[in-house]
Amino acid sequence: MGPNGNGAGPRFHNVITTEAELRAVIGEASDLVWNKVIAQVDDHCRQFIAKSPFLLIASSDSSGILDVSPKGDPAGFVKVLDDHTLVIPDRLGNRRVDTFRNVLQNPNVGLIFLVPGRRDTLRISGKARIVRDASLLATMAIKGRAPDLALVLHVERALFHCAKSVIRSSLWDPAGWPDATGVSSPAESLLAHARPEGSVADMQKLIDDDIRERLY
Structure with a gap:
C-alpha cells in the first residue's frame, strides 16, 4: 500500500481520496441517472435476462479480495423466480468455485448481463446463497444433466447501464x-x-478434452 492509499504508490500525484474531490472533477449526476435504480426485477429486466446468454458475476471474500467470473449458457439460462429472486445454474467447471467460496464468507454479489447486439447492459446486485434443491435444479437440465448446484440471488438493486462502453x-x-x-x-x-x-x-489436449467431455 503506497502513501496515497489504494496501492497507488509514490509515483502517482493528485490521488483522489474523497467523494468531494471526485465530484470536483466529474460533477454531479442528474436526477434521471440516480432515479433509474430500482429494487426489483421488473418486466424490462425480465425481458433482457431472457435474451442474455452471458453474464459476469463479481464477489469478494471476507477480507475484500475480489473476483469476477463469467457465466454462459443458452439465452435465458438465468431463471427469474419472482421480482426479487434469480437462479444461476452452476455448470461443470474447473472446481475452483471462487464465487461459491466467496459467497460462503460474504453473500454480496454483483452481476452484469449482456445480450449480443445490444449496446446497453443490465446491472443487478444483491445477496446470494448456494442451493442444492433437486426440484429446482432439474428445471435447468441441459442434455439430460442437471447442475449439481445453483446460486440463488435475492435482488436488491437493478439498473440499465448506458451504451457508451x-x-x-x-x-x-x-x-x-x-x-x-x-x-x-x-x-x-x-x-x-x-x-x-x-x-x-x-x-x-487437456483443454480440448475438457471442453469436449465436460461442457455439460
Whole structure:
C-alpha cells in the first residue's frame, strides 16, 4: 500500500481520496441517472435476462479480495423466480468455485448481463446463497444433466447501464475487433502460469478434452 492509499504508490500525484474531490472533477449526476435504480426485477429486466446468454458475476471474500467470473449458457439460462429472486445454474467447471467460496464468507454479489447486439447492459446486485434443491435444479437440465448446484440471488438493486462502453469498444462490431495474432493461446498461458509438467501440445489436449467431455 503506497502513501496515497489504494496501492497507488509514490509515483502517482493528485490521488483522489474523497467523494468531494471526485465530484470536483466529474460533477454531479442528474436526477434521471440516480432515479433509474430500482429494487426489483421488473418486466424490462425480465425481458433482457431472457435474451442474455452471458453474464459476469463479481464477489469478494471476507477480507475484500475480489473476483469476477463469467457465466454462459443458452439465452435465458438465468431463471427469474419472482421480482426479487434469480437462479444461476452452476455448470461443470474447473472446481475452483471462487464465487461459491466467496459467497460462503460474504453473500454480496454483483452481476452484469449482456445480450449480443445490444449496446446497453443490465446491472443487478444483491445477496446470494448456494442451493442444492433437486426440484429446482432439474428445471435447468441441459442434455439430460442437471447442475449439481445453483446460486440463488435475492435482488436488491437493478439498473440499465448506458451504451457508451459497448460502442467505444466495438464489442459487437467485427470491423472494430483487434487482430489477436501474437496473443498467447490458453495452452501457452496455462503452461507459463501453472508450470505443470508437459508441453504446449499437452496443455492444448487437456483443454480440448475438457471442453469436449465436460461442457455439460
